[in-house]
Amino acid sequence: MATDFWASSHNKxxxxxxxxxxxxxxxxxxxxxxxxHIDLLNIYFANLIGMLGKKLSLRQRVIATATVFFRRFYVxxxxxxxxxxxxxxxxxxxxxxxxxxxxxxxxVVSESRLMFSQEGYGxxxxxxxxxxxxxxxxxxxxxxxxxxxxxxPYRTLLTLCGRxxxxxxxxxxxxxxxxxxxxxxxxxxxxxxxxxxxxxxxxAWFIINDTYRSEICLLYPPHMIAIxxxxxxxxxxxxxxxxxxxxxxxxxxxxxxxxxxxxxxxRKSAPAQQQDFVGFMxxxxxxxxxxxxxxxxxxxxxxxxxxxxxxxxxSGLGGNGAGEHSGGDDVVTPAFLTQLLLRMREARLADLAxxxxxxxxxxxxxxxxxxxxx
Amino acid sequence: MDAVERANADRxxxxxxxxxxxxxxxxVVYRGRELATGRKIAIKKIKVGQxxxxxxxxxxREVKYLxxxxxxxxxxxxxxxxxxxxxxxxxxFLDTDLEMIIKDRSLVFLPADIKSWMAMMFRGLxxxxxxxxxxxxxxxxxxxxxxxxxxxIADFGLARDAADPGYKMTCQVITRxxxxxxxxxxxxxxxxxxxxxSVGCIFAELMLRTPYLPGESxxxxxxxxxxxxxxxTEEEWPGHTKLPDYVSIGQFPRxxxxxxxxxxxxxxLNLLSKCIVYEPRKRISAKDALNHPYFFALPYPxxxxxxxxxxxxxxxxxxRPLDEVDGNVDLNSGAGPGATAAGTAPPKKxxxxxxxxxxxxxxxxxxxxxxx
Numbered sequence: 001m002a003t004d005f006w007a008s009s010h011n012k013x014x015x016x017x018x019x020x021x022x023x024x025x026x027x028x029x030x031x032x033x034x035x036x037h038i039d040l041l042n043i044y045f046a047n048l049i050g051m052l053g054k055k056l057s058l059r060q061r062v063i064a065t066a067t068v069f070f071r072r073f074y075v076x077x078x079x080x081x082x083x084x085x086x087x088x089x090x091x092x093x094x095x096x097x098x099x100x101x102x103x104x105x106x107x108v109v110s111e112s113r114l115m116f117s118q119e120g121y122g123x124x125x126x127x128x129x130x131x132x133x134x135x136x137x138x139x140x141x142x143x144x145x146x147x148x149x150x151x152x153p154y155r156t157l158l159t160l161c162g163r164x165x166x167x168x169x170x171x172x173x174x175x176x177x178x179x180x181x182x183x184x185x186x187x188x189x190x191x192x193x194x195x196x197x198x199x200x201x202x203x204a205w206f207i208i209n210d211t212y213r214s215e216i217c218l219l220y221p222p223h224m225i226a227i228x229x230x231x232x233x234x235x236x237x238x239x240x241x242x243x244x245x246x247x248x249x250x251x252x253x254x255x256x257x258x259x260x261x262x263x264x265x266x267r268k269s270a271p272a273q274q275q276d277f278v279g280f281m282x283x284x285x286x287x288x289x290x291x292x293x294x295x296x297x298x299x300x301x302x303x304x305x306x307x308x309x310x311x312x313x314x315s316g317l318g319g320n321g322a323g324e325h326s327g328g329d330d331v332v333t334p335a336f337l338t339q340l341l342l343r344m345r346e347a348r349l350a351d352l353a354x355x356x357x358x359x360x361x362x363x364x365x366x367x368x369x370x371x372x373x374x
Numbered sequence: 375m376d377a378v379e380r381a382n383a384d385r386x387x388x389x390x391x392x393x394x395x396x397x398x399x400x401x402v403v404y405r406g407r408e409l410a411t412g413r414k415i416a417i418k419k420i421k422v423g424q425x426x427x428x429x430x431x432x433x434x435r436e437v438k439y440l441x442x443x444x445x446x447x448x449x450x451x452x453x454x455x456x457x458x459x460x461x462x463x464x465x466x467f468l469d470t471d472l473e474m475i476i477k478d479r480s481l482v483f484l485p486a487d488i489k490s491w492m493a494m495m496f497r498g499l500x501x502x503x504x505x506x507x508x509x510x511x512x513x514x515x516x517x518x519x520x521x522x523x524x525x526x527i528a529d530f531g532l533a534r535d536a537a538d539p540g541y542k543m544t545c546q547v548i549t550r551x552x553x554x555x556x557x558x559x560x561x562x563x564x565x566x567x568x569x570x571x572s573v574g575c576i577f578a579e580l581m582l583r584t585p586y587l588p589g590e591s592x593x594x595x596x597x598x599x600x601x602x603x604x605x606x607t608e609e610e611w612p613g614h615t616k617l618p619d620y621v622s623i624g625q626f627p628r629x630x631x632x633x634x635x636x637x638x639x640x641x642x643l644n645l646l647s648k649c650i651v652y653e654p655r656k657r658i659s660a661k662d663a664l665n666h667p668y669f670f671a672l673p674y675p676x677x678x679x680x681x682x683x684x685x686x687x688x689x690x691x692x693x694r695p696l697d698e699v700d701g702n703v704d705l706n707s708g709a710g711p712g713a714t715a716a717g718t719a720p721p722k723k724x725x726x727x728x729x730x731x732x733x734x735x736x737x738x739x740x741x742x743x744x745x746x
Binding site (some may be wrong): 004007008009076077094097100102105133134138141142143146147149 | 377382441459461
């Protein structure tokens with residue numbers, strides 16, 4: 001949240017293109033039957049981070065940061081060559097520190113152990129030693145190249161759609177530097193804002209939470225993701241959709257006038273239902289095709305997510321969206337995914353031990369042991 | 375070696391580490407140079423040791439902010455690489471700090487010199503504050519001076535984002551002599567104004583050539599402040615008696631700043647007094663300070679290259695130890711009451727740690743299939 005996004009490491013180094021992501025997953029893909037499995041793993045791991053974060057009572061933003069760290073780490077690493085579970089723990093640990101709400105390393109280790117060893121996950125070899133996590137933290141931070149400031153769509157959402165009382169609505173909300181009265185402020189003036197009711201605002205917030213289950217956070221800048229979430233909210237919410245359709249029924253107003261109606265004068269006189277949603281979107285002056293693309297990706301994430309079933313009770317957030325698209329292909333459970341990961345790892349091990357060159361490579365003894373145990 | 379390791383090794387090869395020049399609680403500082411150009415740099419090696427408790431919070435903070443901040447008046451982090459079990463920060467090399475300059479009695483400061491330093495200080499600070507970053511440890515020792523005279527804010531080990539409203543921050547920050555009264559009273563919700571108080575203290579110190587408000591303990595610090603500026607009234611600072619750690623210190627009369635700063639101009643005293651206003655919300659912001667008449671009045675600020683230099687600086691600092699290259703490296707621990715700096719770790723211990731790195735590497739970044 002600090003610093004200027006355009007000058008930030010997030011914008012300069014960590015918005016990657018699809019080709020990079022494809023390359024990052026290329027080797028993992030050799031070890032799975034269906035490419036969907038990789039995306040399902042993405043959902044699975046994001047869920048785990050969310051749940052571990054909740055256990056450690058981290059705020060939503062810290063969980064989001066941890067998830068972004070996780071995704072960034074796997075731009076450079078393979079699922080089949082690393083232990084994602086300890087990476088998850090390390091991401092939560094580092095994110096908590098980076099977001100100024102540190103948790104003791106011991107808590108992270110014990111909570112992770114407890115959670116991962118549950119029936120549904122079947123991860124039995126999570127280390128009990130603090131130093132293992134600390135070591136993973138070191139690899140994580142160095143692979144992140146020490147870029148620990150992450151921007152999130154939440155702030156954009158609240159800036160564009162939050163109420164003046166946004167702080168009361170949600171503790172995550174609020175602008176920095178409320179104590180500072182001096183200087184010009186564009187927020188609070190109502191200029192260029194769309195006032196959403198609490199319900200739709202929550203929906204948009206949850207959609208943003210859900211985007212972390214895919215690689216969207218690596219592909220697009222956060223403000224675009226926020227706008228896509230607002231767009232989906234407007235379309236999905238009955239009331240706002242009707243309003244948009246009612247607007248569309250008469251002759252669609254020319255662009256110029258739609259922009260002027262979105263001005264603050266109009267806002268003050270009109271109640272929330274009569275807001276000019278189309279004008280608001282147009283007035284944002286961002287690439288609407290990109291917004292549509294992100295929205296499409298969010299929708300396909302939901303479709304895929306329908307195949308994912310959490311046998312252990314899913315805690316709170318992101319429950320919406322799931323279940324809507326039940327049916328389809330085979331249903332995938334966390335236990336299955338853990339097994340899948342172990343199979344990938346074994347296959348990778350076998351490949352490395354018997355490379356095409358025919359020269360066997362010495363295999364790490366310790367890994368064999370842990371796999372025998374797991 | 376995979377692509378990630380190769381990229382790291384490539385980065386590492388660009389820099390040469392020379393001798394060790396200082397050591398702090400969580401880092402060792404080396405002098406070094408860029409291989410291609412011979413440009414002088416400082417390498418700060420963050421000790422990870424045997425991975426006992428993870429990275430130090432100060433290290434996380436410093437790295438986090440320096441990676442993002444790029445400004446002529448903020449120390450530049452040139453590169454980051456990891457070696458074995460250490461994180462290495464490559465920082466620009468800086469000759470000296472403002473504390474050394476203040477202490478060097480052979481130097482004479484003109485009002486224009488002070489104005490120049492203040493302008494650079496406010497510029498750097500305004501950049502931090504514009505990005506919602508509180509430095510929380512401003513003191514002359516953390517204001518480094520480059521060979522071209524530019525002042526650079528360093529040591530972001532205590533820095534943090536301004537918290538969202540309603541989130542508490544610790545009040546145990548800022549070295550005592552530069553700590554504002556609201557923090558001494560245990561205020562947990564504060565803003566950029568805490569840094570402005572520190573700047574005010576440094577401003578006064580530049581004129582006096584000795585620390586302005588040197589308290590011996592937290593309680594004595596309040597007394598020192600009140601003795602200098604008078605006990606605040608409820609009118610001057612509404613609500614201060616309700617702060618968590620408020621104690622009544624006694625009544626001290628307000629003495630005009632003019633009595634102490636006899637040679638200062640009216641503009642100078644006006645800016646100073648605005649930096650050390652009791653009520654944090656009324657303290658001047660860095661941005662407003664830059665627009666203060668003080669900076670536009672004669673004499674104009676000295677060009678950085680013409681500012682007073684320590685002898686060490688002028689005689690090409692070749693042989694001088696660089697212990698002050700970073701404020702975290704607190705060799706002269708008697709210098710100030712370090713609210714932040716814990717004791718310096720004995721070097722012996724470090725050596726053992728470093729030699730033991732082979733055994734400490736228990737898990738691999740990757741599951742290690744090939745290691746014997």
